[in-house]
Amino acid sequence: MADLVSHPDEVRVVSKRFGQGAADLDRYLAFDGYKAVQKALSLGFDGIIKEVKESNLRGRGGAGFPTGMKWSFVPKESAKPKYVLCNGDESEPGTCKDRLILEHDPHSVIEGVVIGGLSIKAKVGYIYIRGEYRYLVDIMRKAIADAYARGFLGKNIFGSGVDFDVYWHTGAGAYEVGEESALMESLEGKRGVPRIRPPFPAVVGLWGGPTIINNVETLASVPHIILGGGQWFAELGTPKNGGTRLFCLSGHVNRPGVYELPLGYNLRKMIDEVAGGVWKGHKLKAVTPGGSSTPVLTADEVDVGMDFDQLMKAGSMLGSGGVVVLDDQTCMVKYAQRIMMFYQHESCGWCIPCREGTDWLKKTLNRFHAGGGVKKDIDNIQYLAENMLGRTFCPLGDAAAMPTISIVKKFRKEFEDHLEGRPCPYEKGVVEQLPVLA
């Protein structure tokens, strides 16, 4: 389906089987398939967690939490069954990498789920794939059925005496369900409304049992860590940021697509060399480095290594690896408006700061971009967004606020320009003028 791209700087670990037909089980076995899970069985749960901790693997879904540590929070003994939940509800704007993993290498995800399960002594795993990705649900259904047919799943896997079941599941359109507690609600057949924490899913998760929830890319990295060793994986990246990442390069670049690069790779180089530079000979204006929820960086701020810690230091986040490049013709007010329109649409409405905040911000930004703005709107937008930060059940409120605050702070002049050259000085003749409020 989606075209694959490549660049000489790529280090292919998670993507090494892309384009190789590895969705077919025999092809997968020819590429070291299901060897990691056999090795994991011999390592035992402590051995698995040791390797994963050593690998410095951090969650690829967005938060970047150390995976080994997350798994170690699960209590050893539990009266209720434990579960592994693979989060394939990829929907953060700018992110299109899990799609490729699920299409080209579904067995690596299954293997990651089983190994994760072995590390916490669970017996069941679920792979949740967003509803829009129906063709991937079909690929996964076949992959799971094939694995059962060979005895890789089910009773007594690989003659170890251990039973492990993996099931598929699908959503029906909801960004919010990508948040871990909402994901569990959805899997339990309910509205995807987040749960209050603590207790965290590692203690009280699916159907009340201890649950580890990991992104598709995180789990697909695990078999490689088990086979290559935690230390090998750690050394691919930067300190505390092990391994490689699938970066989704999109927006105004010449060669958009998904590239696997070591963590810490320079962002400017990523744009100029890997993605072939800004399109149409335009100049760079801004970059969203980790999916729509992350604060934007200006063209002067892109000399930064793309790992969790360096981006945090630069005032943004690595997030989900969705790098969105904006050229100098882009209207930043429209960009902010478009981001807010999305979060307003996706807010589940459960808690007030997010429900009301995204709605007010959307209305204000819509009006502002359409030439109906007044000067005090600019401070109001920032004030509203800052008051959402950290005041919601789940990170959706933060996700809406963070890019907005960064755009107002870094591109205030573009907001002021909208007061001078109404409606939008950047998109002449495109935007319809709205009346200015008194």
Added chain:
Amino acid sequence: MVVSEQLDAFFTEKMKDYPTQRSFLVPMLLYTQDELGYLSDEAIAYVAQKVNLDELEIRNVISYYSMLTTKPRGRYNVQVCRNICCMLRGSDEIGAHVKQRLGIAHKGTTADGMFSFEEVECIGACGWAPAMQVNYDFHENLTAGRVDEILDQYRSKSSL
């Protein structure tokens, strides 16, 4: 029965993968909708009985998920992504072109029941923008000309 026997048997079997009866509800609603075109009152009553919940609770779940609909739609639902990555590469023009070509607005359906149109949020095609889905099929790196070809293909497919 409202759905085919095959689908009903599939639900019965799949529900065994979960410890509670309602767990498979969200996919069940989507697969039911795929077969019937939309979630009619009869479909909701069927699902409610299947998972042993009140119809009101089923409707409560339906209203949360953006892919689920209780209103009939066209045979081909054209969903143009309007999110940032697609917007930066011209999705506004693509959306306007589809609307003009089909003569319908957001969430509208053509008089012959062939097409519906929807502007949707990120469909995970950011690296191949602008993009749209027609039912579950992805169409990427779109231009207005390409959109015309795609719509024509669906139209001729249905007349076979």
